[in-house]
Amino acid sequence: SRNKLEKSDERLKIALNTGRVGIWDIDFELNEKYFSPMFFQLLGYMPWEIEPSHKILMDMVHPDDALDVATKVEKFTKE
16 A cells, blocks of 8 residues: 555656646645745746745736735635
8 A cells, every 4th residue: 555655656746747847735724835846946946945935926926917816815815
């Protein structure tokens, strides 16, 4: 069972890297965050060259979309 899980995890890592997919996960209850190395690279940074923050990520959103994104993020974090 553990071997199958390890193989599945390795396949997922290969697929994410091959597809150049960056992932992130935030647990608001535990205040734990995970950002994959590709997450940073897709934004033009080396892994952990920057500390991800709400401001940094919002600065990357197109101005035409900023209000909508900010509203949805605020609603999500409150619910």
